[in-house]
Amino acid sequence: MKPLEGIRVIEAAMYGFVPSAGAVLADWGADVIKIEHAVNGDPQRGLRRTGAFVIEEGDPNPNIAHANRGKRSLGLDISKPEGMGVLRELVAGADVFLTSFLPHARRRFGIEPDDIRAIKPDIVYARGSAFGPLGPESDKGGYDMTAFWARASTAASITPQGMDGILSPPVPAYGDTISGTNLAGGIAAALVKRERTGEGSVVDVSLLGSGVWAMGHGIALARAQKKPWVMAWPGGPNGMANPLSGIYRTADDRHISLVMLQPQKYWADVCRHIDRPELADDPRFASAELIAENVEVCVALLREAFAARPLAEWSQRFVTLAGPWAPVQDSVQVGDDVQVRANQYVTRAGDLELAASPAQFDTVAVALEPAPEFAAHTEQILLELGMDWERILALKEAGAVT
Template sequence: MMPLDGIRVLEVAMYGFVPSAGAVLADWGADVIKIEHAVTGDPQRGLRQTGTMRVEGDPNPNVEHANRGKRSLGLDISRPEGKEVLYELARHADVFLTSFLPGHRDKFGIDVDDIRTVNPRIVYARGSAFGPRGPEAGKGGYDMTAFWARAGTAASITPEGTDGIINPPSPAYGDTISGTNLAGGIAAALLKRERTGEPSVVDVSLLGSGLWAMGHATALSLHLGKPWIPPPVGTHGSVTNPLSGLYETSDGHHLAFVMMQPGKFWADVCRHIDRPELADDPRFDTAEHLVANTAEAVKILREVLATRTLAEWSRSFATLAGPWAPVQDSLQVGDDPQIRANEYLLPAGELELVASPVQFDVQAPHLGPAPEFAAQTEEILLELGLDWDRIIALKAAGAVT
């Protein structure tokens, strides 16, 4: 049994951010009903080109990532008949999840008071670009604008002298992080309702999530009065620790050392790179000497590590005591045995998808595929108790797909 078995989520949302919260809740066992426009569906379904990658045909990972394990109902909530169905669904839901802006929530009759009128105990969760208060509460945005650019990551990751600004590392990067935050908030609100009987309104924004991701650097910046500035590309990570930084291997790949106590690990590293004599070198034989001679130690490590491939060093470093990791791309992670052992990548229909990061009782979630557009419309309406005459009438009126 998963923690959210028996919880029903009614999702009225589009694109990546808020639907990814629904995907996490589905991973945790919730029954997530995705409401899509009766004709056009979620615009995300039309997304084929992302960066340099283009997807032809189905399944489409651009849809599957944020919508796996849900059921889809095509519903036109601008029509009175469609709104009546939505309210009936809300009566039987535990969570109402939406990405709609305040003006559209009011226009379609799906704001907090509207939904609470039909279900006073429902947890109402909304994802926004800039938060529920302030002069921009009614503005829309995307992870590139609100999470990446405005919250500080883009400027903080772009080295001085770079021509332009570094883009997010992947599509829906800030969306997925923010969606996980929203799912966690919903889970906490469900626990509060269980204990007190009181439902909550849960708010998560891309801007707030971006700031949280940059929280350490932001705190330092505000305390010291200067922005976080990254080192130039290729600079060793630490000026006082040769075992905290990136090193290139002979095949053009890299590995990362993050050993915060270099004196503790130096001798072991020297043995693993077949240079045991360096452990007793007077330049490096104490933690203080290592700090003072970091530049020389880095130079030696760069020369040695550049003599073998990443695969060769990975085999050699399997018994290395200090923390290190290969620098892997988004394809190489599929061959990582540690990722496979923990089932962080799982089958979902015809695709493999990344599981949401929380596991319960050392068990990976079951990932179902994303639903085809409106695929469960009749099934969900029949569960509500509507008969076929009513369903046909709704279809004829254009209220459901």
């Protein structure tokens, strides 16, 4: 049994952030009913060009699948009285109401916390925003590029000093997915509170707050030292006096990441694994302090050694390496990683392979279901509410449902 089986979530949300929270809840077993505009659906469904990637019409669309797998889709126009009536009936039987609507839209449609609680007093009301529920910009919208990446300091912190411009997020919905997972966790905590006290909560997570949290360690250091975190240019020891914490190029133009924060502890073992055992007894590297003093020489020796063999050979050799290391992999290679496959961190959902949400329970990997077609479950959901076909047809004729 999945941990949230029996929990029903009504999701009125669009794009990547808040729907990704619904996807995590669905992974955990919740019945997530996605409310989509009765004519247009979630605008994310129309996103077929992303960077260099183009999704052909009729092909499965990862842009919608990642944040909407495992849900049921209901086409509903809540601007119509008949549509709002359906929403009220859904809320009456729900445990969670999840929305990305901005405050002015929530007021216009009558879906603020007090409105929803008037229908179901103990419901968990969860909302995702760009900038948080308080302050002068609480009513403004935003995306992960603006609120999470740029404003919360990741962009400035990851861009090497002196570089022309600012580095962009590595992939679409990067901050959305992280923030959505945070929101799902908040909802789960609120459900525990409700179980204990009978009281629902209003759960707030923002892109800005999630971005600040993701940068938390660096922000703490920067505030304490009163200077911003600045990324070093690639190729050096990354601003640290430790050659065993850095990136090294292999003979086939791949890279290996070493993160051994106690260099003296691992130095001799590394030397043996790179076929340079004599360096273990080199007086220049006899202690952590001496390694730091001779870091440039040490880095040069390691670069030379790593450049002599391809990544596959290093990976085989490093099976017995004591210190932490990893191959640098791209977004195709990670899906073939033996450890990723063993834990089903990337798994099939219908016609697509998708990343699983990170939490597992009782060492059981999450089984992913595909994302629904637009309004695919409208009639099923209305029948579950006890409606007869006469009323369903009337709702369709009124344009309230798809």
